[in-house]
Amino acid sequence: MNTTVGVIGGGQLARMMIPAAVNLGIRIRVLAENEGMSADLAAVQVGDYRDRDVVLAFAETVDVVTFDHEHVPQEILRELVARGVAVHPGPDALLYAQDKLLMRQRLSELGLPVPDWARVENAAELGVFLAAHNGRAVVKTARGGYDGKGVRLVTHEHEADDWFAALAEDGNDGALLVEELVEFRRELAQLVARRPSGQIALWPVVETVQQGGVCSEVIAPAPQSEGRLADAAADIAVRIVEGIGATGMLAVELFETTDERILVNELAMRPHNSGHWSIEGSTTSQFEQHLRAVLDLPLGATDARDPWTVMVNILGGPASETLSSRYPAAFEAFPTAKVHTYGKDPRPGRKVGHVTVGGDDLDLVAYQARAAAAVFQD
Amino acid sequence: MNTTVGVIGGGQLARMMIPAAVNLGIRIRVLAENEGMSADLAAVQVGDYRDRDVVLAFAETVDVVTFDHEHVPQEILRELVARGVAVHPGPDALLYAQDKLLMRQRLSELGLPVPDWARVENAAELGVFLAAHNGRAVVKTARGGYDGKGVRLVTHEHEADDWFAALAEDGNDGALLVEELVEFRRELAQLVARRPSGQIALWPVVETVQQGGVCSEVIAPAPQSEGRLADAAADIAVRIVEGIGATGMLAVELFETTDERILVNELAMRPHNSGHWSIEGSTTSQFEQHLRAVLDLPLGATDARDPWTVMVNILGGPASETLSSRYPAAFEAFPTAKVHTYGKDPRPGRKVGHVTVGGDDLDLVAYQARAAAAVFQD
The missing domain is CATH 3.30.1490.20 (ATP-grasp fold, A domain)
Incomplete structure (x- = not known):
């Protein structure tokens, strides 16, 4: 079996694949945009993902190519495929994450609910x-x-x-x-993984909270989503990944409208911020599942490990200190909080880390996650 | 805050610190004995841990020195300390993991129950x-x-x-x-972490099963250990770490004798095979806790995440195939099993990986963990 996964892009999504790869015994190699990025530990090459020669050279050192982002140009992706490189998700699917007009058109063709x-x-x-x-x-x-x-x-x-x-x-x-302009009650996200050979895995639908267009918080599962809502979200995600032939992780961002419709907002064709809760909150995290999926290995169980899991992003971070300077205070006050930081310098509004807490009591769990994340803000 | 941990030794214990470090945003650097070892991804230097100059040079690149094993010579450890390097566990404590005669003597002085x-x-x-x-x-x-x-x-x-x-x-x-020769009913292990500043964290006492002197399986918590047994094990572990000034993780291997005594068998002064279950099975794994402890950060919660967690070692592995060749079969049959392999070549009796399964039903969980591990054996 081939077990070296190559990730194009060195951001926090690539970084969070590293623990999954190490645990699973999968080799991971990252093509990073710059030195010192979040996924530095696994970076074997620094180069421009828009440079055909850079990407082709990187692809020769791995068994499957996957991504931290959706920005690798179509012509390079298609040349990789033509050369026999396994690329997941492939260019035909990635197109719909790269171009929102094509995405809307395709989802409409598939009869999916869109604005x-x-x-x-x-x-x-x-x-x-x-x-x-x-x-x-x-x-x-x-x-x-x-x-x-x-x-x-x-x-x-x-x-x-x-x-x-x-x-x-x-x-x-x-x-x-x-x-x-959709009048929505709240935003949801449905995470889904699909193997090239067709197997699909779905997590519970989650509620996502945005601040200024940036995800700030995720509640898993979305409160009061059992039944019709969960079924609708799952059905939409399955029709999308099968309709466009997506492989690896895909996140479907959804609107729950004030008039009780579920509409597809955006697609992300990679691990996604709405799935970070799964690192501790699910038997199989989105990062482990992504590795399994792109290697066409049987997918892991996706059940939630706690009745409630809340993930809160650390946005910005302290103005004049390192994130780690806040560890003593955060760890002391919140011993059950799982703190993740991404090795990025704090900057206003930037996603520099996140905190996850799980448990039986949603109010308590949400309070702890928000308060622990707040320790890292000024 | 200083956040680069240096690990001497490149085996699977160092390897399993990597995911914890990446998640927590702690930098980790490994001094490995050879190229291509289990902790290769974080290896920044290859050299002999018995060579004073090698170890001193490595120590200069990190904020705290800790270990994958207990074999660094005392004179080198003491020179590090004399030079002001933070070393956890320190030489005074490590002595008792390096020399079983001194360990027995010290435990006897402390009034602890020993054979x-x-x-x-x-x-x-x-x-x-x-x-x-x-x-x-x-x-x-x-x-x-x-x-x-x-x-x-x-x-x-x-x-x-x-x-x-x-x-x-x-x-x-x-x-x-x-x-x-102790007549024992079963073997137990008590994991404990201690910070330099004194805070202690304890996990539930576990049952360990040995085959030919090698740990083959761990059940967390040890069946029917609640109450007196758990209290006795915890009390022993606290008296040991405080008595010898241990820092970081320590595992106390215990005998539960046929005449109802608890005796201390051995000490391991590092993360230990009896704690691998904690990666998925506890809110804070022994590897994350070790990093927190050696950095003198507040310790994380150590509660068990499932009523039962069973960890089964993969010993030896397939005779003529790679471990990963068995992933499709193992993942297909056991979607809830968390498979870990260490990047080591299979060799009879060698610890090359482990499988962890958690859940409500001990019989089912143990069956699944054993059967999933067996997929990797011929």
């Missing part, structure tokens, strides 16, 4: 969409957005003119995605 | 001990024994003559440890 959307190429087309949706809409760049970037609420057709202009200059085809 | 024992320098002295103990005893070399090596059951005073001769030639003081 009303349109492809718009200019202010006039945007105006038509606004007129049909009470004068409010969300405009998104098809490519390159994350954590709230590349997403804008608009109430007038000219509020995306700068983006149309920039896209035209890029030589891109100049289209933006526009979506109805 | 009858004596220091014997020749066959005549061994004969005296045998005569006083129904003609049967266990002889142990004071230094260098592990996993059943350096331990011999004798029924005649001349059955240790080769060891006496070898010790005399070594220029050693020529003494062996002789102990009564």
Whole structure:
């Protein structure tokens, strides 16, 4: 059996694959963007993932190529596949994580519930969409957005003119995605893993809480999700991974609307912040499962280990100290909290770590996770 | 806060500290004996831990020195301490893990329950001990024994003559440890962690099963250990770590005798095979706790996460295949089993990995762990 996994990208998702790989006896090698990144310990090469020669050389040293992010260009991915390299997720699937317009189009074709959307190429087309949706809409760049970037609420057709202009200059085809502004009760996420040979594993659907477009907290499972809601989320995730042939981990970000619909918001085709709770909270974490899936190994059990698990991100961190300077205080006050930091320098709003607490009492668990994470904030 | 832990020794115990360090955001650097060892991923230097210059150079690159084994010579440890290096456990404590005669002597001074024992320098002295103990005893070399090596059951005073001769030639003081052959019902182990500043954490006492002197299985907690037995084991462990000033993890191997006594068998002054279950089975694993303890950070909660956790060693492995060749079969049949392999080549009797399963039903959990481990044996 081949057991060296190559990860393109050296961020915290690659970092969190390292413990899973070490435990499982899988070799892991990382192609990092820079020295000293989160996944430094497993970094064997530093280079640009947009450089064909760099990626091809890296791929020769591993048995399967996977990713910390979705930004490796399609032409490089397709050359890897043409050369017989195992790439998971593959380019055909990754396309839908790279381009939100294609994603919306494909999900619509698959009959999945999505917000009303349109492809718009200019202010006039945007105006038509606004007129049909009470004068409010969300405009998104098809490519390159994350954590709230590349997403804008608009109430007038000219509020995306700068983006149309920039896209035209890029030589891109100049289209933006526009979506109805969904009135939602809360946001959910459904984690799913799929092997190339077809096996699928699902975790309990979780509730995600955002602050300024960035995930701040995850509650697993989502409160009052048993039954219809959990079934709907699971059904959507299965139809997506089978419909687009995704392999490895995939996270489906969902809206639970005020009128009781479940709509697909975004897809992430890799381990995802909404699954960090699974490191301690599930029998098999999303990171271990990702390794199993990309190696086409049988997937592990995904049951929750506690009635409730709450994960709270450490965003920013202390202004003028290291994160570890807060360990004594955090560990002293919260002995059951599992603190993770990513080896990143604190910077306002940056995801530099997270805290997970599990237990029987949701209020207590949430309090402990939030309070422990707060020890790392000024 | 200082957060680079240096581990001397590159075996599986150092390896299993890596996931804990990565999760916790602690840097870990390993001084390995050879290339390609279990803890290879964190190995920054290859060298002989008996070479003063090698160890001193390594120590300069880290904030605290700790160990994968107890074999670093006392004179090197003492020089590190004299130079102001934080060493945990320190030489005064490690002495008792390095020399079983000194350990027995110290435990006796502390009033702890130990088997009858004596220091014997020749066959005549061994004969005296045998005569006083129904003609049967266990002889142990004071230094260098592990996993059943350096331990011999004798029924005649001349059955240790080769060891006496070898010790005399070594220029050693020529003494062996002789102990009564304890009639025991079962073997137990009490894991304990202690910070330099004094805080102590204890896990539930576990039952250990040996095959040919090698640990084959651990059941956590030890069945029917609640109450008197658990209290006695905990009390012994606390008296030991406080009595000898141990820091970091310590495992106390215990006999539960047929006449209802608890006796101290051996000490291990590091993470220990009897604590591997804690990786998944406890809120804080012995490896995370060891890192916290040697950095003098507040210790984590040590409660068991399941009513029962069973850990079964993979001993030897397949004769003519890699361990990973058995992953598909093991993962397919046992989705809840957590499989760990150590990057070691299979060899008869060698500890090359382990499997942990947790749950509510001890019979089921033990069956699954044993059967999953058996997939890796021929």
